[in-house]
Amino acid sequence: MNQNNSKRLFIILSLGAVLITAALIIQYKIIEVSAKTVIIPITLEQEGLDFGTVFPGEELEGTVTIQYVKEGQDPDSIEYRIILKRKPLPPGHPELPDGGDPDMPGYYRNLCEHLTAISVEGEGDVKDSASIGVEDPEDVWTIYFKVPAILGNVSQDNQGGVVDSSGEYGCDVSIDILTPLP
Numbered sequence: 001m002n003q004n005n006s007k008r009l010f011i012i013l014s015l016g017a018v019l020i021t022a023a024l025i026i027q028y029k030i031i032e033v034s035a036k037t038v039i040i041p042i043t044l045e046q047e048g049l050d051f052g053t054v055f056p057g058e059e060l061e062g063t064v065t066i067q068y069v070k071e072g073q074d075p076d077s078i079e080y081r082i083i084l085k086r087k088p089l090p091p092g093h094p095e096l097p098d099g100g101d102p103d104m105p106g107y108y109r110n111l112c113e114h115l116t117a118i119s120v121e122g123e124g125d126v127k128d129s130a131s132i133g134v135e136d137p138e139d140v141w142t143i144y145f146k147v148p149a150i151l152g153n154v155s156q157d158n159q160g161g162v163v164d165s166s167g168e169y170g171c172d173v174s175i176d177i178l179t180p181l182p
Contacts, residue, residue: 040177041074042132043067049143049173056149057158063120064141066175068132077133079178082141084112087170100168108170114161115171116144143173 049062068078087108089096101109119125120140132139148161163169 040181041069041071042078042080042175042177043069044175051145054145054147056147056153057155058145058147060145060147062143062145064117064143064173066130066132066139066141068134068137070134074181075133075179077131077135077179079129079131081129081176081178082117082127083172083174083176084115084117085172085174086110086112087172095168109163109165109167110171111169112171114146114148115173116146117141117173118144 043066045065045067046062049064051060051062054060064082066080070076086101086104089100089106089108093099097106099105101107104110117127118141119130120142123136123139125131125139130139146159146161148163149155149158150166151162151164154162
């Protein structure tokens with residue numbers, strides 16, 4: 001092998017090594033993954049929201065308290081909303097995965113339309129738009145439940161609504177944070 005061919009081979013191999021290194025760096029930057037733990041600056045305290053077995057016409061209530069906890073760089077206030085959403089059947093439930101609500105298998109029958117969330121403090125918070133923060137560190141909510149009657153078994157004085165059939169009903173009450181957190 002002559003000297004010119006050796007130089008060419010060296011240049012080609014060096015150029016190849018540089019290109020491979022550049023490609024690896026670019027690929028690393030493209031698929032680089034980072035994670036950050038976000039601490040949500042609220043605590044949730046509840047009393048009596050597991051209403052258990054109920055009877056048509058009962059009017060029950062439970063209390064939920066949402067408290068603001070200032071942690072370092074957290075915003076001075078948090079916007080949130082209360083969401084009432086369909087409750088999934090728990091793992092191991094005898095009707096899972098095909099049972100429960102015939103319109104939405106894998107979930108309890110829908111109870112959410114019979115629950116109402118009302119702010120106790122009268123400061124203008126509503127279920128879809130509420131806030132807590134440094135100036136207002138706590139919101140207290142009452143969740144009202146008017147137990148509906150079952151179609152075909154409705155008393156004349158029923159005011160709690162009506163459901164189509166007997167079965168297991170449920171609704172999850174959750175908090176959705178609307179303020180972007182750092």
